[in-house]
Amino acid sequence: MLQIIFATGNEGKMRETRAILSDMELEIHSMKEVGLALEIEEDGTTFEENARIKARAVADALAAQEKTRECIVVADDSGLEIDFLNGEPGVYSARYLGEETPFSEKSEDLLRRLKDVPEEERSARFVCAIAAVFPDGGEVITRGVIEGRIGHELRGDNGFGYDIIFYLPEYGRTAAELTDEEKNRISHRSRALEQMKEELKKRML
Numbered sequence: 001m002l003q004i005i006f007a008t009g010n011e012g013k014m015r016e017t018r019a020i021l022s023d024m025e026l027e028i029h030s031m032k033e034v035g036l037a038l039e040i041e042e043d044g045t046t047f048e049e050n051a052r053i054k055a056r057a058v059a060d061a062l063a064a065q066e067k068t069r070e071c072i073v074v075a076d077d078s079g080l081e082i083d084f085l086n087g088e089p090g091v092y093s094a095r096y097l098g099e100e101t102p103f104s105e106k107s108e109d110l111l112r113r114l115k116d117v118p119e120e121e122r123s124a125r126f127v128c129a130i131a132a133v134f135p136d137g138g139e140v141i142t143r144g145v146i147e148g149r150i151g152h153e154l155r156g157d158n159g160f161g162y163d164i165i166f167y168l169p170e171y172g173r174t175a176a177e178l179t180d181e182e183k184n185r186i187s188h189r190s191r192a193l194e195q196m197k198e199e200l201k202k203r204m205l
Contacts, residue, residue: 003027007058007075012160019184020193031058047129048141050077055131078128080162084121107165114150122149126188130196140199144191
């Protein structure tokens with residue numbers, strides 16, 4: 001059976017990916033689950049570049065082990081862009097204040113930087129780029145975006161990353177207060193994954 005190897009160890013991403021691709025005849029594994037532990041330098045300047053760097057690195061590692069024949073390697077890069085902060089933290093979202101710093105602390109710092117900024121200037125978006133490298137070496141990249149704004153406090157416990165400060169006016173809640181079903185329907189990653197699903201279907205015909 002064709003396998004997808006996701007270049008991540010993030011369980012939240014794996015849950016979302018498995019839920020969205022659940023209707024496809026694919027085995028989906030994280031790179032950790034297949035025994036890959038790579039240090040990948042994400043030195044791209046865009047989400048798309050970083051996603052491609054990660055996917056290619058894992059594909060090359062699998063090729064070295066002669067395991068690419070039945071594998072599609074998928075990698076994502078995602079982050080938060082805040083307009084008032086000129087797009088920060090952007091591609092540095094995971095590394096903002098250091099990779100080991102909890103996202104609660106990162107989020108608190110961003111709230112401090114936005115203190116007294118009016119609602120109309122707190123616009124922000126989550127962006128996700130997903131790259132796939134196929135067994136024949138071909139690749140495709142998709143992109144998903146969800147618009148919102150930065151709230152005034154940490155809210156919710158059903159999420160990860162900056163979900164706790166990303167407020168969705170149409171829901172009256174932060175991304176971390178949405179149910180899994182709601183999030184899988186509207187999130188930036190789900191939108192990029194839905195596009196990727198269509199690309200995968202084309203390849204599997």
